[in-house]
Amino acid sequence: MSTTTETMDQYLQANLDGYIQEAARLCAQPSISMQHEDAAKCAELVAATLAEHGLDVQTFPTPANPIVVGRASGRSPRTLLFYNHYDVQPVDPLHLWTSPPFEPTVRDGALYARGAKDDKGELVARLAAVDAVRAAHGGELPCGVTFVVEGEEEIGSPHIARFVQEHLDLLASHGAIWEEGQINSDGQPLLSLGRRGILYVQLEAQTLTRDAHSGGASTLPNAAWRLLWALASLRDPQGRILIPGFYDLARPPSARDLAIFAAQPSEEARQREELGVREFVGGLSGEALKSAVFNPTCNIAGLTAGFQGPGMKTVIPARASAKVDFRLVPDQDPEDILAKLRAHLDAQGFEDVQVTRLGAMWPERTDPDDPLVALTVETGREVYGKDSLLTPLTGGSSPVYAFARPLGIPVVSPGVGYPGSRTHSPDEHVRLDHFLLASQHMARILDRFAGLDWCP
Amino acid sequence: MSTTTETMDQYLQANLDGYIQEAARLCAQPSISMQHEDAAKCAELVAATLAEHGLDVQTFPTPANPIVVGRASGRSPRTLLFYNHYDVQPVDPLHLWTSPPFEPTVRDGALYARGAKDDKGELVARLAAVDAVRAAHGGELPCGVTFVVEGEEEIGSPHIARFVQEHLDLLASHGAIWEEGQINSDGQPLLSLGRRGILYVQLEAQTLTRDAHSGGASTLPNAAWRLLWALASLRDPQGRILIPGFYDLARPPSARDLAIFAAQPSEEARQREELGVREFVGGLSGEALKSAVFNPTCNIAGLTAGFQGPGMKTVIPARASAKVDFRLVPDQDPEDILAKLRAHLDAQGFEDVQVTRLGAMWPERTDPDDPLVALTVETGREVYGKDSLLTPLTGGSSPVYAFARPLGIPVVSPGVGYPGSRTHSPDEHVRLDHFLLASQHMARILDRFAGLDWCP
Numbered sequence: 001m002s003t004t005t006e007t008m009d010q011y012l013q014a015n016l017d018g019y020i021q022e023a024a025r026l027c028a029q030p031s032i033s034m035q036h037e038d039a040a041k042c043a044e045l046v047a048a049t050l051a052e053h054g055l056d057v058q059t060f061p062t063p064a065n066p067i068v069v070g071r072a073s074g075r076s077p078r079t080l081l082f083y084n085h086y087d088v089q090p091v092d093p094l095h096l097w098t099s100p101p102f103e104p105t106v107r108d109g110a111l112y113a114r115g116a117k118d119d120k121g122e123l124v125a126r127l128a129a130v131d132a133v134r135a136a137h138g139g140e141l142p143c144g145v146t147f148v149v150e151g152e153e154e155i156g157s158p159h160i161a162r163f164v165q166e167h168l169d170l171l172a173s174h175g176a177i178w179e180e181g182q183i184n185s186d187g188q189p190l191l192s193l194g195r196r197g198i199l200y201v202q203l204e205a206q207t208l209t210r211d212a213h214s215g216g217a218s219t220l221p222n223a224a225w226r227l228l229w230a231l232a233s234l235r236d237p238q239g240r241i242l243i244p245g246f247y248d249l250a251r252p253p254s255a256r257d258l259a260i261f262a263a264q265p266s267e268e269a270r271q272r273e274e275l276g277v278r279e280f281v282g283g284l285s286g287e288a289l290k291s292a293v294f295n296p297t298c299n300i301a302g303l304t305a306g307f308q309g310p311g312m313k314t315v316i317p318a319r320a321s322a323k324v325d326f327r328l329v330p331d332q333d334p335e336d337i338l339a340k341l342r343a344h345l346d347a348q349g350f351e352d353v354q355v356t357r358l359g360a361m362w363p364e365r366t367d368p369d370d371p372l373v374a375l376t377v378e379t380g381r382e383v384y385g386k387d388s389l390l391t392p393l394t395g396g397s398s399p400v401y402a403f404a405r406p407l408g409i410p411v412v413s414p415g416v417g418y419p420g421s422r423t424h425s426p427d428e429h430v431r432l433d434h435f436l437l438a439s440q441h442m443a444r445i446l447d448r449f450a451g452l453d454w455c456p
Numbered sequence: 457m458s459t460t461t462e463t464m465d466q467y468l469q470a471n472l473d474g475y476i477q478e479a480a481r482l483c484a485q486p487s488i489s490m491q492h493e494d495a496a497k498c499a500e501l502v503a504a505t506l507a508e509h510g511l512d513v514q515t516f517p518t519p520a521n522p523i524v525v526g527r528a529s530g531r532s533p534r535t536l537l538f539y540n541h542y543d544v545q546p547v548d549p550l551h552l553w554t555s556p557p558f559e560p561t562v563r564d565g566a567l568y569a570r571g572a573k574d575d576k577g578e579l580v581a582r583l584a585a586v587d588a589v590r591a592a593h594g595g596e597l598p599c600g601v602t603f604v605v606e607g608e609e610e611i612g613s614p615h616i617a618r619f620v621q622e623h624l625d626l627l628a629s630h631g632a633i634w635e636e637g638q639i640n641s642d643g644q645p646l647l648s649l650g651r652r653g654i655l656y657v658q659l660e661a662q663t664l665t666r667d668a669h670s671g672g673a674s675t676l677p678n679a680a681w682r683l684l685w686a687l688a689s690l691r692d693p694q695g696r697i698l699i700p701g702f703y704d705l706a707r708p709p710s711a712r713d714l715a716i717f718a719a720q721p722s723e724e725a726r727q728r729e730e731l732g733v734r735e736f737v738g739g740l741s742g743e744a745l746k747s748a749v750f751n752p753t754c755n756i757a758g759l760t761a762g763f764q765g766p767g768m769k770t771v772i773p774a775r776a777s778a779k780v781d782f783r784l785v786p787d788q789d790p791e792d793i794l795a796k797l798r799a800h801l802d803a804q805g806f807e808d809v810q811v812t813r814l815g816a817m818w819p820e821r822t823d824p825d826d827p828l829v830a831l832t833v834e835t836g837r838e839v840y841g842k843d844s845l846l847t848p849l850t851g852g853s854s855p856v857y858a859f860a861r862p863l864g865i866p867v868v869s870p871g872v873g874y875p876g877s878r879t880h881s882p883d884e885h886v887r888l889d890h891f892l893l894a895s896q897h898m899a900r901i902l903d904r905f906a907g908l909d910w911c912p
Contacts, residue, residue, distance in 0.1 A: 156768075196671070200768045209732035214781050215652070215851030217753035218695070219736045219745055220727070224756035224778075225691070232688050235681070239674070271676070276665035278808070280675045289675055297673035300680035301771050306758035307779055312612070312656045312814050314781050314852075315757050322680075323763055325670050325770050352734070358768050395671030396770075 005382075008132040008443040016436050019128045020111055022049065023430070024104035026086070026120040027113035033087040033155040039065040042086045046123075046149050053127045054134070055147060060167075062159040065151025069170065072130070074141035076450035081146045081173035083403060084123040085153035088115040089424045096426035110429040117421040119179050121430035122438075123149060125416050126177065129442035136447070143450035146173055153179065153399075156359065161402035168406060175372040175449065176403050177442070180423075181415025183434070189380040189388040189441070192413055193373065194365030196293070197328035198397040199337050200301075202356040203230060208318035211306065220316050224305035227320040230350045234324075234341075235298045238282040241326075243344040246296070249331045253294045256368055257392040261290040264389065293393045297327045323358075327395065334360035364401040368392060370410040371452040372445075379444035380414065383437050414441050461838075463592040464899040468584055472892050476567055478505065479580040479886070480560035482542070483569035489543040489611045495521040498542045502579075502605050509583045510590070511603060516623075518615040521607025525626065528586070530597035532906035537602045537629035539859060540579040541609035544571040545880045552882035566885040573877040575635050577886035578894075579605060581872050582633065585898035592903070599906035602629055609635065609855075612815065617858035624862060631828040631905065632859050633898070637871025639890070645836040645844040645897070648869055649829065650821030652749070653784035654853040655793050656757075658812040659686060664774035667762065676772050680761035683776040686801060686809045690780075691754045694738040697782075699800040702752070705787045709750045712824055713848040717746040720845065749849045753783045779814075783851065790816035820857040824848060826866040827908040828901075835900035836870065839893050870897050 001009075012019075026049065031042035043066040047057045055070030065087060091101040091114050099105040104113035111121065126147075133141055148171065150160050164171060183189050207221035235241050253261070268289055271277050284292050301324065306317030326337055338357055345353050366373060368390060377388045404411050416438040422428045457465075468475075482505065487498035499522040503513045511526030521543060547557040547570050555561040560569035567577065582603075589597055604627065606616055620627060639645050663677035691697050709717070724745055727733050740748050757780065762773030782793055794813055801809050822829060824846060833844045860867050872894040878884045 198770070200770070207733070209730070212731060213852060214753070214755045214757055215783065215853070217737070217755040217781075217783060218748040218751045218851060219740055220731065220733060221735060221737055222756055224759050225693070228684055228687055228756070229693050231684055237681070237685050274665070275668060275676065277663070277676060279677060281673070281677055284675055292674040295674045297670070299670045299673040299770075299772060300678055300684070300761065301670055301769060302762035302764045302773065303680050303759045303776060304764040305756065308758045308760040312779070312781075313757060314654070314656070314755075316755060317758065320759060323768070325673075325768075327671065327673060395674065396669060397671070 004136045004447060005444060007136040008447065009440050011132040011135045012128055012436060012439045012443065015128070016432065019124050019439070020106065020432060020435065023111060023116065023121045023124040024113065026124065027104040027115045028102060030102045031087050031115065031151065032090050033065065033152055036064060039087055039151045043068055043151055046086045049127070050147055053130055060163065062152070062163065064159065067151070067160070067163055068149045070147040072141055072145050074143040074145070074450065076143045078450045079144035079146055079173040080446060080449050081148065081171060081176040081403065081409070082126050083176060084126070084147065084149045084179045085119045085151060086123070086149050087151040087154050088118070089154050093426065098427055109433065110431045112427060112429040114428055116428055117417050117430045118423045118428065119153065121416050121435060122180055125435050125439040126442050128439040129446055132439065132443040133446045142447060145446070146171060157399040157402070160399050164402050164406055171407060173407060173409055175409050176411045177445070178400055178411050178413035180417060181413040181438070182417030182419070182421065183384065184389060185419050186386070187384055188386040189384055189414060190391070191373070191376060191388040192391045192394045193368055194330065194393040195363065195396060195398045195400050196296070196393060197332060197334055197363035197401065198359065198361045199326040199328065199334035199357070200359040201324050201338070201341070202321055202358055203227060203324055204319065204321040204354040204356070205230065205352065206319045208316065211318045212316040214314040214316050217316055223317045223320040227305065227322060227353065230345060230353045231300065231322060233344070233348045233350070239295065239297070241296065241298045243340050245340050246337065249333060249336065250296055250329050251331060253291050253392060258291060260368060260390050260392050262287060264290055266290060293395050294329055296329050296332060299325050299327065301325050327397065328363050329393065330363045330365050332363060334362065361397040361399065362401040362405060364404040365393065366404070366410040366412065372410040372412055375445055375448055375452060376412040376414055379441055379448070382444060383441040414438060414445065460592045460903060461900060464588040464903065465896050467588040467591045468892060468895045468899065471584070472888065475580050475584045475895070476562065476888060476891065479567060479572065479577045480569065482576040482580065483560040483571045484558060486558045487543050487571070487607065488546050489521065489608055492521060495543055495607045499524055499607055502542045505583070506603055509586055516619065518608070518619065520615065523607070523616070523619055524605045526603040528597055528601050530599040530601070530906065532599045534906045535600035535602055535629040536902060536905050537604065537627060537632040537859065537865070538582050539632060540582070540603065540605045540635045541575045541607060542579070542605050543607040543610050544574070545610050549882065554883055565889065566887045568883060568885040570884055572884055573873050573886045574879045574884065575609065577872050577891060578636055581891050581895040582898050584895040585902055588895065588899040589902045598903060601902070602627060613855040613858070616855050620858050620862055627863060629863060629865055631865050632867045634856060634867050634869035636873060637869040637894070638873030638875070638877065639840065640845060641875050642842070643840055644842040645840055645870060646847070647829070647832060647844040648847045648850045649824055650786065650849040651819065651852060651854045651856050652752070652849060653788060653790055653819035653857065654815065654817045655782040655784065655790035655813070656815040657780050657794070657797070658777055658814055659683060659780055660775065660777040660810040660812070661686065661808065662775045664772065667774045668772040670770040670772050673772055679773045679776040683761065683778060683809065686806045687756065687778060689800070689804045689806070695751065695753070697752065697754045699796050701796050702793065705789060705792065706752055706785050707787060709747050709848060714747060716824060716846050716848050718743060720746055722746060749851050750785055752785050752788060755781050755783065757781050783853065784819050785849065786819045786821050788819060790818065817853040817855065818857040818861060820860040821849065822860070822866040822868065828866045828868055831901055831904055831908060832868040832870055835897055835904070838900065839897040870894060870901065
């Protein structure tokens with residue numbers, strides 16, 4: 001181990017208690033996303049905290065909770081960006097918490113509080129890494145750092161994409177550390193290299209001005225049937241999406257991706273057991289199941305029509321609606337898919353079926369061979385003694401795209417979590433040993449980032 | 457006009473106020489179907505009322521509200537059966553009532569109260585007819601009468617079919633008067649000659665043990681999609697039902713039926729206007745629209761799956777369910793259709809889709825050329841000065857079958873209502889002039905029923 005690394009590790013070990021206290025101070029300030037007064041107070045506390053770590057802080061208002069940015073320059077013009085958030089999930093059901101969610105408590109080697117892991121613990125572990133790198137480099141940083149800490153991650157980050165677009169110079173950087181990361185139950189760091197995009201729409205059919213008695217069903221059109229035919233036109237039972245042009249921009253997995261999938265354990269048996277799956281979509285199994293995340297989806301997230309209570313009501317629903325989410329793979333574009341969906345419905349004679357766009361995120365990927373990925377894996381191996389488990393593409397969506405696409409940077413996600421973190425649940429916590437390892441991992445990445453051999 | 461008829465008419469005119477008071481007395485006793493204590497009190501009051509009109513009364517318990525039967529013999533062995541009910545609909549919203557629903561009030565020539573029309577007013581108008589016929593025949597009746605007054609009509613008559621089956625001797629009769637009737641806005645008596653049957657089922661698909669994140673939709677099966685394909689297999693977009701054997705027992709309208717439909721005014725323009733119909737099922741119009749009630753239906757009365765609130769939730773529903781009602785024409789049998797539905801789903805590979813039978817009624821018809829129909833039309837013309845408007849088959853369903861099928865009798869439905877009666881709504885009422893006309897109509901039918909020339 002180099003002297004620098006040794007110094008950083010010792011620094012973090014020696015100061016662990018202080019950083020846990022710092023995380024606890026942030027957790028003691030409630031900041032549920034929709035409680036805007038609390039969130040504003042937490043933004044102030046975050047700004048003060050970033051300043052205490054030697055960052056130049058600016059706070060940007062949004063229509064809801066402010067975004068806090070803290071920056072420091074380094075010897076190299078390269079900059080590493082950290083995205084985190086200070087808002088937290090609601091705390092219900094309160095009675096399931098062993099200690100109150102906003103009274104941070106250390107017990108059994110872990111800090112318990114809402115936000116201890118997600119995302120205040122992550123933030124402080126990264127600030128600790130900044131301090132450790134400075135301590136090992138005579139107070140300087142080898143590269144610049146930019147912390148972006150927003151307050152609406154838990155409600156879908158409605159303002160972050162625009163913020164990035166409007167502050168491209170401020171946020172210009174060469175790589176990013178995403179807000180959260182974890183190890184799996186074998187102690188392997190997990191490393192997702194991309195997330196799918198999403199187009200979330202509501203489809204609505206209306207066939208009558210009001211519900212009618214079902215005695216009239218021989219003649220009166222039923223909105224539930226109408227919606228059903230429209231939905232049936234979108235996707236076949238094997239999962240193939242029938243909208244013309246839907247797959248035009250969808251890139252299949254590369255040979256490298258398939259090799260990564262092949263090295264992963266199969267989820268098949270576990271999912272059959274835990275979720276009671278009798279048959280996977282399209283009869284998938286084996287290797288095809290592992291790489292199926294590259295198949296974009298059309299998912300009915302909800303259906304509503306007519307009478308839904310117990311017993312009988314004989315009614316022709318006048319209105320019916322469905323929530324539908326399309327998960328998109330690189331390089332599909334939700335706006336393009338929305339236009340194709342509308343065109344398809346029109347072409348099929350469903351001009352009357354309304355489509356309302358409820359949300360959109362773009363897909364993004366980081367090249368598995370990007371030097372930042374290699375650095376994250378290599379330093380992860382040093383700290384955890386394990387190879388990272390790479391995922392070429394994750395099924396879900398996140399605002400990673402909001403940074404990765406306009407800034408043109410690779411994004412990795414090391415962090416303090418583990419499968420028992422109880423994120424979003426009662427008794428959320430971060431283990432102190434995991435906090436230390438994550439900060440040591442992060443310090444190594446920051447220490448070596450400027451020296452990476454790449455072509456930016 | 458014969459002396460007998462004149463006597464009856466005068467008797468009813470002279471005693472109108474007393475009968476309205478009698479109806480008011482019944483209406484003053486609350487009897488919402490699910491309020492069993494109130495209903496029991498009302499059953500006692502009905503029993504006492506029937507006895508006051510010279511009937512031999514028996515009260516039969518059911519698992520819920522009792523059934524009251526009152527009988528009187530006549531000179532002829534022929535018997536006319538009257539089916540009515542003493543239970544009423546709930547009274548919400550209470551603030552829309554001009555006078556309280558259980559404080560019967562006569563104003564503007566009408567009796568206002570919950571039940572004034574449906575069905576306590578109907579019952580008393582018929583008892584008045586019995587009195588009038590007796591008055592014109594020296595205290596005797598020309599035929600026997602059997603009144604069946606139940607207390608669960610407003611909640612689907614769950615116990616009446618079995619009661620009839622178990623009391624075939626007691627209820628043996630040669631024709632029946634159904635619980636309600638009305639004139640249309642032109643003053644024509646309406647006369648429905650049949651009602652469709654119904655099979656009401658719940659279809660449920662379950663693909664997972666719990667809802668899953670929609671990021672997994674490339675592989676995890678979605679119950680909403682599963683249910684949708686099962687439903688789509690039942691019916692084509694033109695309304696044709698795809699279950700093998702579904703139409704085997706469905707009789708088309710006769711030439712006589714088609715002639716009756718042809719004489720009816722079209723509902724097409726009114727429904728386009730009032731209900732906002734752009735296109736009727738299967739593109740029906742003109743004469744085909746009038747007789748479409750002979751097309752049995754598969755109606756989605758409700759759909760439920762996954763997330764139904766405002767905004768977005770990205771979930772794969774583990775369960776999805778639909779309420780489906782099949783309206784059946786003579787001689788379809790709901791039990792037969794249920795078996796065919798199950799067999800069809802199994803044959804289509806939907807063994808996993810559960811079917812729960814929630815309710816069933818059988819279709820029934822009275823021959824348009826039955827002498828009781830002719831008598832009802834002829835006496836209606838005398839009283840109202842108008843021809844009756846016949847309907848060969850009504851789209852809805854009712855427990856008429858519970859009497860018509862096992863007793864093998866024709867059923868007609870003259871009554872006290874009109875389009876403004878506000879049945880089931882605030883300010884329900886019966887107009888006094890309509891009450892008088894309906895009792896005079898009823899007295900004529902009862903007076904001449906024994907003399908009908910028919911082959912029983």
